[in-house]
Amino acid sequence: xxxxxxxxxxxxxxxxxxxxxxxxxxAKRYGPxxxxxxxxxxxxxxxxxxEVMAIDGKRRAVIFRRDDVEHLVILGTNSETVxxxxxxPPPENAESNEQTKAEDKN
Numbered sequence: 001x002x003x004x005x006x007x008x009x010x011x012x013x014x015x016x017x018x019x020x021x022x023x024x025x026x027a028k029r030y031g032p033x034x035x036x037x038x039x040x041x042x043x044x045x046x047x048x049x050x051e052v053m054a055i056d057g058k059r060r061a062v063i064f065r066r067d068d069v070e071h072l073v074i075l076g077t078n079s080e081t082v083x084x085x086x087x088x089p090p091p092e093n094a095e096s097n098e099q100t101k102a103e104d105k106n
Contacts, residue, residue, distance in 0.1 A: 050089075065089060 050063040059076045070087040073080055
């Protein structure tokens with residue numbers, strides 16, 4: 001093999017890797033997530049993540065809100081455990097009152 005054949009091989013490899021990278025960027029930008037946002041556009045979202053707290057390196061406690069009802073779930077690497085369902089969210093005014101009380105103490 002001559003040096004020119006090696007050079008062509010390296011250029012072809014760089015071109016293919018560049019195309020793969022470009023395709024990955026396009027898929028990330030306009031991938032499957034875009035279809036979901038298009039479906040919910042124009043109507044109110046029913047499902048939200050309220051709070052996430054790391055328990056340890058593998059597990060997280062997550063509070064989901066669906067239709068104004070909250071659910072506490074522990075998510076692990078291979079399992080999900082529902083801890084509590086039907087939690088009514090606290091009123092918005094109660095949170096702001098607690099924050100002002102905490103600020104007044106400081």
